[in-house]
Amino acid sequence: MYAxxxxxxxxxxxSQGDVLRVETVAGDAGGEVIFDDVLMVGGDEGLKVGEATEGAKVTGTIIRQMRDKKVIVFKKKRRKNYIRTQGHRQNLTVVRISGIS
Known part of the structure; x- marks a missing residue:
């Protein structure tokens, strides 16, 4: 079964057992998170899309909170002596999917 x-x-x-890196989700390592916004559910019974997925939810366990690798933002305007360099690190949450219902 997948969602x-x-x-x-x-x-x-x-699907069950997958490990994801998603945008920050509130909670500590070992805590449970529930994803209510399910767009599609598929499996042996067939495919459910739209209103048929109301009430469906995906549960997972937070493995850890982390930060992604640094992304360099570089801006330059030629002949104007304008150069700007900036870095950005995105906060992420690593989640293991434990069930789809």
Whole structure:
């Protein structure tokens, strides 16, 4: 069985036992998280999309909170002596999917 969930403005196809890196979800390591925004559920019974997925939820366990690798933002305007360099590290949560219902 698999599901498509939406969290942090992105969509993920998940099945039981998968490990995901998603945008920050509140909670500590070892805590449980519930994803209510399920877009699609598929499996042996067939495919459920739209209103048929109301009440469906995906549960997971938070493995750890982390930060992604640094992304360098570089801006330059030629002949104007304008150069700006900035770094950004995104906060992430690592989640193991424990069930789809």
């Amino acid at each position: 498509v969930i939406r969290t942090g403005g992105k969509q993920y196809k998940v």
